[in-house]
Amino acid sequence: MIAPNENEMIRGPHSDTPYYVLGPDTTGTAEPLTTLADDAFDRIAATGLDALVEAHAAVICLTGQRRPDQTLRSFAITRLPATVFTDHTGDAAVLGRDLVHEAAHNWLNDAHAALHVTIPDDVTYFSPWRGTERPAYGFLHACFAFPLTMIYAARALPDATSAGHAVLADHQRQQCPRLAAAQNDFTHALQLLPDRGLRERLDTVFQHARTLWTTAIPGTSRVRPRPHRAATPPGPLSTLSSRLCLSRRGDTGPEGCVITVVLSSSSSARYAARCSRCSRCSLV
Template identity: 45%
Template sequence: MSALSPEALVALGGVADHQRQRTSRIASVLGNRLGSSALDYAVAHHLLEGAEHAARARDADLLAWYRRTTVRDLTHLSAGPHIVLSPRPADLLRSEISETAYYLVGPDTSPAPPEALGLVRAAFASATEHGFGVLLTHHAPVVCLLNRRRLDETLHSWALTRLPGTVFTDYTAHPEVLARDLIHEAAHNWLNDALTAHDVSLPADVTFFSPWRGTRRPVYGFLHACWAFSLTVLYLRRTRHSVTGPVVPFLDAHLRQQEDQFASGAKALTEALSYVSAKVVRDRVSRAVNEVVQPE
């Protein structure tokens, strides 16, 4: 099986149509005029969740804001085709939609500071240079920067199925590290969209051992790990030789760790993929992992 470029790996029919249809349905519910871009898709879910929160709180003014707002009203938060957020920890929310904290765009949302915008631009530039710009444009158009960390500190990042297109992540001063984590979470968003677009339903009672978690996980979680970590490895292999300074041993250590985990985790991939009814999705995940474990 020949390798595909990163752009070809994520170019999957049906995903863009799914995003547009979902955005149109949300716009109909809210009664506003959302567009059809990937950014509109991501923002639409913020508006929908925000409207639900406002309705439950019986806050008529806030509900009205969420119902009338569109991407055009959020240009003050934009960095090119993306929205960059940098909320305070006290602004993060917890509710039934997520076990982890999250943030919703609102009328009081402030622009991210220039330093954060510059870092995100540099991260996107690095990702684009190495073939992952399309992935980030379509599946990480909203970036929520959380805590600034040192390289020797644990970095947390996540994406939520209820907020597709949004990435929550800690960050360091190094754009390559941020690009790695944006690619990882965008990959999760891509796979969720791909499974939905192709009507794939996975069994919850079938599990596989995941070396990334050190425990058995359902097919859904196992495939997500294989796909997302494979894309980060492909990115790091491409960018590794262009970086200098203290980030070099950090990236090298991450690559060695991933090679060990794929050596054991990839063995179960064929069986796990047998539960994916859509051949095109099976093909993309298989090709990405195959390139990691058997690079040309």
């Protein structure tokens, strides 16, 4: 984990957002921030999403501290796999939410690459998160990343600090109507993905998140999850990580062997393809 100064961030044609590249002079963060990240990972582990974050948020770049009432900036860059840039509030549960969100983006980018997915640029859907039309690629990313943060928040709420609880509860309240608004378009957008396994995994996460909403308990600032009436209840949260595993056959290696491409929430962020016949065929 690193926490570069603002003037160390790079701005250039490779990304719309500033970024940082590890170099020989890069040093780790101070102990308080390392402790914060460790605590965040512990909270993520308690939600069952630790394998996803360990593989797809392996490099964390903290871009600054903000107050809980300020907008937090977090992003990932396709050119830097398994790397997450994010602000923080000093609260581990809130940092955990943002690590899950960006790890989801990285996972989906890797899934598209592993499965050779291309999505038409001219297909758009209305995004409840941005209040405007967005290309299908970005819309699907939102329909994957935000539901995962809802699932995380629902599980992290009971052990959150009062400040973290308030942020996560507000996040839940905001996301529930947005997922409801996106449901119909999400169903149509899924058909743009040629791989059935990927469609099922995105839909599993989205529908599981829709079973969660929060209602204030009278007389307190606490919230509690309430189930959405779904025709088919989703599986337990502990199974979600395994449902984020992809495998595919059909790619041919240099020796003419058929390679199995495996992309899992517990695998390397740079997905690997291993050959069952020889040690020379691989795809990275």
